[in-house]
Amino acid sequence: MIEAVGLTKRYGAKTAVDQLSFQVRPGHVTGFLGPNGSGKSTTMRMILGLDRPTSGSVTINGLPFRQLPNAQRHVGALLDAKAVHGGRRARRHLLSLAQLSGIPEKRVDEVLAVVGLQDVSRQRTKGFSLGMGQRLGIAAALLGDPQVLLFDEPVNGLDPEGILWVRTLMRRLAAEGRTVFVSSHLMSEMALTADHLIVIGRGRLLADMGTQEFIAHNSAGFARVRAADNDHAGRDALGEALTKAGGRVLQEPEGTLRVTGLDLPRISDLAHEAGVRLWELSPHRASLEEAYMRMTQADVEYTSTEDPRAELWEPEPLTVPAWEDGLQAPEVPRGAFFAPPPPGAGGQPFLMPSNPGELAGTDRTTTEDTREETR
């Protein structure tokens, strides 16, 4: 059990970690996500007593790390796989760490076998590949057979087989009742490994919830509908029918429609009634990656002027289709209050969008503007 209360770290004027409070519970793999420079590593170092918090505190099983009676037997950590003396042989490296806490020498051979490095245990670590380095770091973390494990980017540089191995290992360690706290940039990996997520941005806590819950909260699921390409009239008719039925319809650049607020069978029924042939009707569930992007877009520390994340986004619909223009919103009674039309929006009534993506999608120039502001 790791418990942080009001954890804060300042370097001069810059606040790396700001009033962070969270708990990491045993029996689960807890993922630790955040953009580069968001304070993940600083937080990990503070948990391990390597850095001193400016204020606040963090405890492991109720004690600050540096007061644990035998730290290595309670907490194992992989911070940086390259943090070894390259001239030392792998087994000697682990032996020197084991001796620090009086861990028997046979445990060194055990962990070497667990991570699969027994054949290279007498080689100097300088010649190790990144993946072998990660395995050696994991071996060091496992030396004390600890209850609490921290891994900073454990799958960096591993091949697919290695990644699978790490995933299985983490889940097994958690299933044994240990506390497993893992940071990673690989979202797809986190989605498979972590039961629980702690997300930070600019040193602040953004989310602390279950993985599935996080995806559900931070993404907009929608249906993609593609009418037959040679039937423009049909597409317009379908759009109108869907809008009338209470769906929200946006047109994507390739001519497909993005529908929210209607389930797939209903869309299919409406298309059938309108006599429109469909070439595609697909559910779109957001990935963890997308949910994460949506959540952290305002908290990214370093952004390129040419935003490379753009390609990770679903393409934004270019236009609100024509049939929405003339449409009277049926649920709003005539004469009711409308927000004053925003400048440059063609005098349309301003309908509060249900998510920011829709607002950004009203036209291309607005998209650019909103991106600028959120940066």
Place this chain on the structure above:
Amino acid sequence: MTGPTNTAGTADRPKSYSSPLETPRPHLGHAVASEWTKMISVRSTVWTLGSLVLLVVGIGVLAVAETRATDFQEVPLTAPALFGLLVGQISVMVLGVLTISSEYGTGMIRTTFTAAPDRARVLTAKYLVFAGVAFAAVAGSVAVVGLASAILRGGAGAGAHGGGEWARALAGCVYVTLLGVLALAVGAMLRHSAGAIAVMLGLVTLPPVVGGMLSMWETLAPLGSVILRYNAPVAVMGLFGLPNADTGNAPGNALQLLLILVVTGAAVAGSYAVVGRRDV
């Protein structure tokens, strides 16, 4: 499998893991064993200590070969070891710096302090292991040279030689070891191999130059003469019974030893304070 955290999920899992390994309270002995493993498992130890032994024994035995028994009427039998040691002390200092700065350089220090958050325990073990290894290497090679000259040139022609000169040579070995300990302390504070080695090289090579330079100005001459008399090479030469003729009334050996003890003690105390407090 990747279900959200809920109470149903936690209920069937064990509350927390307990390991079959025994949990002794770590003590200094564990840390000394660990530092010993670290010391003997890198090649820089072999290189630095090897060059030390080679310099002291090699130059010392050559020097003995060039002497006659009558040369030792005025000087101690251990004096030939001095020439190699004046160069070899650099190896001792380099090893002292590397003992800690290589951990900072590679990031290993974070692994070490994660495994043993009691940093004073680790640092003490480093001082003990380094001091032991360095003293053994220095004293061992000086003893070889001293014995060589005693056996080859220690006849009646060399005059009387008491145990006092052996004790002084041993004190000289302690002095060089303390220089190495000082180097370790400087390395711990600077955390950078090249920087710390440069500081230590400056400390043993610059005093004659700086002292000589200051002596050119009348107002600074007293300071210059103090620097010329109180510095590492002069102290080692004094302890090995070859006082530097240039400096005139050289201070006593005890005073020189006291001086290095105070300086090293201060640096060691500083290293404990800094390492214990600093983020790594």
